[in-house]
Amino acid sequence: MNKIIKYILVILAIPAVVYFSLDIRKLDEYKAENTDIKFDATEFAAQFWDTQLADCIIKAPDANVVIPQLEFNPETVFEKYGHKLGISKTYYLIFRGSGLIEAVEEEFLLVRTDDGTKIQVATDFIFGNAIRDGSGKIDINQFINMTDFNNVSVALNKLAKDKVVSRLKKAARAGMRIEFTGATELNEDNTDISNIRIIPIAAKLIDG
Amino acid sequence: MKRTNPLYLLLILILISGLAGCAGKNKNEATNKIAVVISTLNNPWFVVLAESAAGRAEELGYEAQIFDSQNDPAKEAEHFENIVAMGYRAILFNPTDADGSVLNVKRAKAAGIPTFCMDREINSRDAATTQLLSDNFTGCVKLGQYFVKQLNKTGNYVEILGLVGDNNTWNRSNGFHSVVDEFPGLKMLAQQTADFDRNKAMDVMETIMQANPSIDAVFCGNDAMAMGAYQAVLAAGKSDKIKVFGFDGADDVVRGVAEGKIAATVMQFPVLMARTSADLADEYLKGKRDFKTKTPVEVVLITPENVKKYLPQN
Numbered sequence: 001m002n003k004i005i006k007y008i009l010v011i012l013a014i015p016a017v018v019y020f021s022l023d024i025r026k027l028d029e030y031k032a033e034n035t036d037i038k039f040d041a042t043e044f045a046a047q048f049w050d051t052q053l054a055d056c057i058i059k060a061p062d063a064n065v066v067i068p069q070l071e072f073n074p075e076t077v078f079e080k081y082g083h084k085l086g087i088s089k090t091y092y093l094i095f096r097g098s099g100l101i102e103a104v105e106e107e108f109l110l111v112r113t114d115d116g117t118k119i120q121v122a123t124d125f126i127f128g129n130a131i132r133d134g135s136g137k138i139d140i141n142q143f144i145n146m147t148d149f150n151n152v153s154v155a156l157n158k159l160a161k162d163k164v165v166s167r168l169k170k171a172a173r174a175g176m177r178i179e180f181t182g183a184t185e186l187n188e189d190n191t192d193i194s195n196i197r198i199i200p201i202a203a204k205l206i207d208g
Numbered sequence: 209m210k211r212t213n214p215l216y217l218l219l220i221l222i223l224i225s226g227l228a229g230c231a232g233k234n235k236n237e238a239t240n241k242i243a244v245v246i247s248t249l250n251n252p253w254f255v256v257l258a259e260s261a262a263g264r265a266e267e268l269g270y271e272a273q274i275f276d277s278q279n280d281p282a283k284e285a286e287h288f289e290n291i292v293a294m295g296y297r298a299i300l301f302n303p304t305d306a307d308g309s310v311l312n313v314k315r316a317k318a319a320g321i322p323t324f325c326m327d328r329e330i331n332s333r334d335a336a337t338t339q340l341l342s343d344n345f346t347g348c349v350k351l352g353q354y355f356v357k358q359l360n361k362t363g364n365y366v367e368i369l370g371l372v373g374d375n376n377t378w379n380r381s382n383g384f385h386s387v388v389d390e391f392p393g394l395k396m397l398a399q400q401t402a403d404f405d406r407n408k409a410m411d412v413m414e415t416i417m418q419a420n421p422s423i424d425a426v427f428c429g430n431d432a433m434a435m436g437a438y439q440a441v442l443a444a445g446k447s448d449k450i451k452v453f454g455f456d457g458a459d460d461v462v463r464g465v466a467e468g469k470i471a472a473t474v475m476q477f478p479v480l481m482a483r484t485s486a487d488l489a490d491e492y493l494k495g496k497r498d499f500k501t502k503t504p505v506e507v508v509l510i511t512p513e514n515v516k517k518y519l520p521q522n
Contacts, residue, residue, distance in 0.1 A: 146343075
């Protein structure tokens, strides 16, 4: 009888020891977590620029609509056109406009839009998250860490410099007309419309 | 009397502990405790994070316990083992290592305990319930632009990094370099870690200044190191020549910005992050399940131009 009890205990004890000693998981799960595939922000940004951002450019609201609302009812602009990342007072949005280049400054083109507002179209210091977050189409949850997510901003800013800004720097002159689409960042606590600065993501120069 | 075989007793003990382990998995619901696991309490910034998290958890009706990992992943793992064994209901977590801490969080998850990361992230999309992170990269992009303008796009500088295993170190450094490296007139003479520690930063800066007499600025990955670097610069009689930049928005550095000692810093909001983490844990324990995997918390560039708004009340 003792022998039988001993055998039963051994049979029960061994799996108990194994269960509490090992971490058993599905192979698919493990493979998914341990992929060696490195995220390529440049490729991601290039594809995004040609597809989803191109769509944003087509659908961008006009400065003639956005800016007057921003002056008198900024909450409406933020709600309708703006995108916010996490816990923040900064909103990012994309809008388009057209106007006259009044001056070519060291870091921007000073443009007076058709409704009289002055906007800075950046030609230097092309940094930040306005393009990435202004589109509202890039979800932070897609990324395993903030490094990958932030590298997308870097890559998009580089594309803006290569595809749009470099051309503006070479060819823009005071007196020319410009049609532009750009991304901007605005703060809830400061919606001063005399100070709007955009990073251009599309631009067309027309001789005045 | 017949002596009992020791092997027999051992087998019985193994069985009993196995059964106890099964029972333990279900005991979390019986407690009302939340664990606050912090990378180190040797840094005042993290003390604020810990105490704010614990304080808010207690306001919400939980019993909160703070665990200090002392910047040691092994200590952190030990804390997690104890937390699982003692049946805490949730963990508010400030990791020691973005990769190394993932397993700890997964073990807690397997035991039915949700983890809410604060300030520092872990490299996993699904281990933690959610991660509240300061937007360090963006903060340093803003700081980098200010840095470039303060140096008029030319000059020599030094960078003092934080802990190399902390993603925040690299998010800040990468944000800074994503701007500054675009300006060829700015040259980095040295880049060294001081582990986010004030005294180490002072030593590092002293050594770097001895080897490099012509430095115009130093960027430090946190304010504790910025104060250490400033001490070294002051002792060398170069406080008028070398601009010091930090990150955190610590009271002494914000005052330093107002007094012209520190050029700029980036303010984080540890109290907001900590209290929000506790709120989210409470929501989870009351049944909410749809959380974003990451929630960045905005940071603010503090310069002499806006410092008055952010001066500490005391």
